[in-house]
Amino acid sequence: MSQARIVTRFAPSPTGYLHIGGGRTALFNWLYARGRGGKFLLRIEDTDRERSTPEATAAILRGLTWLGLDWDGEVVSQFARKDRHAEVAHQMLARGTAYKCFSTKEEIGAFRAAEEAAGRYPIFLSPWRDADPATYPDRPYVIRMKAPRTGETIISDRVQGKVTFRNDQLDDMIVLRSDGVPTYMLAVVVDDHDMGVTHVIRGDDHLANAARQTMVYDAMGWPVPVWAHIPLIHGPDGKKLSKRHGALGVEEYQMMGYPAAGMRNYLTRLGWAHGDAEIFSTEEALAMFDLDGIGRAPARLDFKKLEHVCGQHIARTEDAALLHELEAYLAASGQPALTEGQHALMLKAMYCLKDRAKTFPELLEKARFALTARPVAPDAAAAALLDPVSRGILKTLTLQLQNATWEKAELEIILTAAAEQAGIGFGKLAQPLRAALAGRTATPSVYDMMLVIGRDETIARLNEAAG
RNA sequence: GGCCCGUUCGUCUAUCGGUUAGGACGUCUGGUUUUCAACCAGGUAAGAGGGGUUCGACUCCCCUACGGGCUGCCA
Numbered sequence: 269m270s271q272a273r274i275v276t277r278f279a280p281s282p283t284g285y286l287h288i289g290g291g292r293t294a295l296f297n298w299l300y301a302r303g304r305g306g307k308f309l310l311r312i313e314d315t316d317r318e319r320s321t322p323e324a325t326a327a328i329l330r331g332l333t334w335l336g337l338d339w340d341g342e343v344v345s346q347f348a349r350k351d352r353h354a355e356v357a358h359q360m361l362a363r364g365t366a367y368k369c370f371s372t373k374e375e376i377g378a379f380r381a382a383e384e385a386a387g388r389y390p391i392f393l394s395p396w397r398d399a400d401p402a403t404y405p406d407r408p409y410v411i412r413m414k415a416p417r418t419g420e421t422i423i424s425d426r427v428q429g430k431v432t433f434r435n436d437q438l439d440d441m442i443v444l445r446s447d448g449v450p451t452y453m454l455a456v457v458v459d460d461h462d463m464g465v466t467h468v469i470r471g472d473d474h475l476a477n478a479a480r481q482t483m484v485y486d487a488m489g490w491p492v493p494v495w496a497h498i499p500l501i502h503g504p505d506g507k508k509l510s511k512r513h514g515a516l517g518v519e520e521y522q523m524m525g526y527p528a529a530g531m532r533n534y535l536t537r538l539g540w541a542h543g544d545a546e547i548f549s550t551e552e553a554l555a556m557f558d559l560d561g562i563g564r565a566p567a568r569l570d571f572k573k574l575e576h577v578c579g580q581h582i583a584r585t586e587d588a589a590l591l592h593e594l595e596a597y598l599a600a601s602g603q604p605a606l607t608e609g610q611h612a613l614m615l616k617a618m619y620c621l622k623d624r625a626k627t628f629p630e631l632l633e634k635a636r637f638a639l640t641a642r643p644v645a646p647d648a649a650a651a652a653l654l655d656p657v658s659r660g661i662l663k664t665l666t667l668q669l670q671n672a673t674w675e676k677a678e679l680e681i682i683l684t685a686a687a688e689q690a691g692i693g694f695g696k697l698a699q700p701l702r703a704a705l706a707g708r709t710a711t712p713s714v715y716d717m718m719l720v721i722g723r724d725e726t727i728a729r730l731n732e733a734a735g
Numbered sequence: 736g737g738c739c740c741g742u743u744c745g746u747c748u749a750u751c752g753g754u755u756a757g758g759a760c761g762u763c764u765g766g767u768u769u770u771c772a773a774c775c776a777g778g779u780a781a782g783a784g785g786g787g788u789u790c791g792a793c794u795c796c797c798c799u800a801c802g803g804g805c806u807g808c809c810a
Contacts, residue, residue, distance in 0.1 A: 283809090346810095376807095433738070444808090451808070451810090471804090473805075473810095475739065475740070476740095476805040477810095502802095504746085537747065538747065543749065543758085546758075546760090565742065567748090569746095570760065572746080572760055576759085577759095623774085634771085634772080693769095709771080711769095
């Protein structure tokens with residue numbers, strides 16, 4: 269049997285931003301398809317007209333784009349396909365695998381209330397299931413799936429294994445509402461079938477749905493896709509994800525300054541493993557990712573590890589690309605863009621910055637010496653370092669730097685000698701120098717700073733501080 | 736309530752009946768050092784509980800506890 273081309277999809281409902289769990293689901297689908305030369309499709313499940321908004325759709329698309337998850341073809345609107353769904357519902361009717369049900373919401377509600385009051389599990393069994401069409405009343409009806417009443421439905425899941433559901437636990441779900449709008453349960457199946465989806469990778473909150481959906485596939489005589497129900501992500505406290513945990517929309521993470529590559533890496537490892545692989549590029553992830561590596565237990569978000577992974581990625585990213593991403597971060601978070609001069613200096617400085625930052629805000633903080641303009645405004649700690657004695661030493665140093673060739677080796681000789689002359693350790697010299705050059709007490713190496721800003725700027729800042 | 740899923744260091748996880756239960760983050764100690772980081776070395780720390788099956792269980796089965804999901808004319 270030849271392996272058909274793999275097609276996966278991400279199908280969010282546009283009722284809010286793309287949250288981190290949805291982002292990971294999309295990522296898994298993307299990795300699986302793209303890693304195997306398959307297609308990754310995007311469908312917006314907007315059949316709930318009350319709660320769906322175009323703003324949410326836009327936010328989801330932005331989130332996916334930032335994460336670098338590109339999809340094939342046009343974004344499919346589920347609502348736009350409602351006629352096709354209705355058509356299938358009627359085909360089911362014609363095939364005898366569905367029937368018209370005239371029970372009203374009130375009747376069903378009353379039934380449920382009575383069952384629950386009696387301490388029973390309310391499975392509504394429609395009296396119209398086998399009714400004679402001649403007895404049909406003249407009023408609105410829904411179309412219900414004629415689900416098997418006995419036996420069991422078995423889901424063969426790539427993550428959960430074989431999961432068995434007793435058919436008598438499942439009721440005849442509605443596939444077409446009385447207003448002619450299809451329900452999710454029908455729409456997903458029709459869409460996945462029509463779009464040629466071969467692998468359904470989604471949250472395990474859909475596991476039970478897979479059984480009902482299997483019945484629709486069977487009713488239509490369509491091949492059932494491969495299922496892979498992945499565990500949900502929990503907050504750091506192990507509870508379900510909510511805004512309280514800071515586990516917000518994917519875009520919030522972008523605002524916090526995490527690089528997309530780091531997010532992908534972290535999210536890939538959350539609930540999935542391949543031996544001891546921890547830090548890897550997207551290309552490597554694409555090559556390694558497989559459904560077999562997905563765990564069955566929900567995973568918690570760990571910001572410390574996220575930061576570590578992001579730091580590794582920042583350190584590995586090529587300078588120009590990193591600067592480009594930093595500027596995108598600036599724009600996305602509403603901060604002023606870099607001037608041409610700052611851009612050039614950042615590019616020059618990147619080598620001594622990227623090893624020490626885990627997020628873009630940290631990178632910016634380390635880059636303060638390169639981004640600031642004279643007069644350098646020292647913070648309290650830095651100002652305290654610039655006492656009269658230190659200023660005197662800096663003044664002398666300025667003279668010695670005047671004609672230095674601006675190379676690290678020579679600067680080392682000069683600074684070391686200066687410290688000796690002053691009768692202090694190198695550290696005692698480096699601190700005021702740091703304060704003068706960056707206005708801060710924590711900065712990159714003094715040599716790196718001097719090399720990056722150049723002789724003239726270095727001397728100007730020293731004079732300013734010494735004066 | 737019913738059905739379904741889950742449970743290995745604090746956290747993410749490896750292990751697919753036989754290991755001193757491995758790695759990573761965190762944390763602790765030491766090193767490097769020019770501050771903060773980064774980096775390097777080392778330490779710390781785990782099979783929810785109870786029954787089975789087996790020569791041998793983290794691994795297979797059952798029960799309990801705990802957590803989660805579903806149980807809509809929501810998706």
